[in-house]
Amino acid sequence: MKIGINPGHDTGGHVGAVNPAKGVDEGHIVLQIGILLQEILQQKGHEVVFIQQDNLRGEAPYFNYKDSVVGFLNAQHTDVNISLHCNAWQGADEDAEGTETFYYSTNEKGLALAADIQTELVRLGFANRGVKHGDGQSFVRDTTATSVLVEIGFIRNSHDVNLLLNHQKEIAEAIARAIK
Ligand SMILES: [Zn+2]
Secondary structure, eight states: OEEEEEESSOSSSOOOSEETTTTEEHHHHHHHHHHHHHHHHHHTTOEEEEOOTTOSSSOOSOSSHIIIIIHHHHHHTOSEEEEEEEEOOSSOGGGOOOEEEEEOTTOHHHHHHHHHHHHHHHHTTOOEEEEEEOTTOHHHHSOSSEEEEEEEEETTSHHHHHHHHHOHHHHHHHHHHHHO
């Protein structure tokens, strides 16, 4: 299979959600997990294309999200695309935790993949927030391949951020198992 990996945001000016107490941000965490996922999938014989929005490892010709990330993946004719994110909650840090995975509502393969990703990540200790329709998200709506967007965990929740920082290999392996 040809698989697109899109760690969300970037590692420069638009890092996404942050955990100031830990000094970590979403863009770097999902990049690290994405690189591990790429290695695992390549070892399994898959072809991987990789793009984060700041062009760190991708070949995006434009910075605009739809033209760059979505357009790049469509031009690559991937079979499956995975976008990796960390969630954030505006309220008290410990009030929100867990994994949720978005898919396009009419894509049954997307639903199956999202459900498998949920199962695998919940096994690692993340709370199960379920699979959700991502029809408002360009990544799952505008890509031609089956695409899912994973909010792996909440970056300011102490339980989740421990997993996000210290169990990146297990997270990557869990997502790779779901893709299989
Ligand atoms: Zn994000």
